[in-house]
Amino acid sequence: MSSLTTYLKVKKSLQYRERIIMTTLKQLLSRFLSAIVFTSLAIYISSAQAQDIVQIDDAWAGESHAGQAVGAAYMRFLSKQDIVLMQIESDVAKTVEIHNMSMENNIMKMRMLESLPIKAAKITKLAPGGLHLMLFDLKNPLLQGDAIQLTLTFSTKNGTSFKQAIKVPVKRIHSEHDDHSHHHH
Numbered sequence: 683m684s685s686l687t688t689y690l691k692v693k694k695s696l697q698y699r700e701r702i703i704m705t706t707l708k709q710l711l712s713r714f715l716s717a718i719v720f721t722s723l724a725i726y727i728s729s730a731q732a733q734d735i736v737q738i739d740d741a742w743a744g745e746s747h748a749g750q751a752v753g754a755a756y757m758r759f760l761s762k763q764d765i766v767l768m769q770i771e772s773d774v775a776k777t778v779e780i781h782n783m784s785m786e787n788n789i790m791k792m793r794m795l796e797s798l799p800i801k802a803a804k805i806t807k808l809a810p811g812g813l814h815l816m817l818f819d820l821k822n823p824l825l826q827g828d829a830i831q832l833t834l835t836f837s838t839k840n841g842t843s844f845k846q847a848i849k850v851p852v853k854r855i856h857s858e859h860d861d862h863s864h865h866h867h
């Protein structure tokens with residue numbers, strides 16, 4: 683009888699302790715979660731709002747050639763306010779750069795841009811022969827019919843930044859001009 687009472691007492695105290703631990707964990711977790719929510723709100727505008735700011739369409743990437751570890755992607759931006767494209771990440775490439783191609787004295791030149799300003803209410807077009815996103819160190823070849831993911835980080839005038847992820851279909855390149863294999867970086 684007395685051993686049963688002791689057992690029950692111990693069990694009760696254990697349950698109590700368990701409950702305390704659980705409560706502490708819950709408090710920690712909710713504090714941790716609210717910290718995350720707070721931090722991300724401070725840095726990023728939600729993606730729903732991001733889509734309200736900039737519209738991205740006509741996005742596509744060129745099919746890469748065998749043994750080639752670079753690719754290029756193109757798209758159009760239409761933004762409601764002045765923003766700047768700061769950074770691009772992709773699931774298929776180690777790094778992504780913003781490039782501009784231009785003809786200078788009959789020589790095709792490729793230049794890397796640190797960032798790309800996108801003016802409000804004006805279409806900014808990335809297309810073969812001009813502005814493009816260059817994908818370096820492709821993890822696997824880009825094949826027609828595939829879709830790659832690009833995550834673009836933009837900054838706004840008031841110092842906030844936001845990210846927008848887009849799915850980009852891979853298409854076959856037809857023109858010689860679009861071919862990046864002859865350009866050295």
Ligand SMILES: [Cu+2]
Nearest residue numbers: 781792814816
């Ligand atoms: Cu390039």
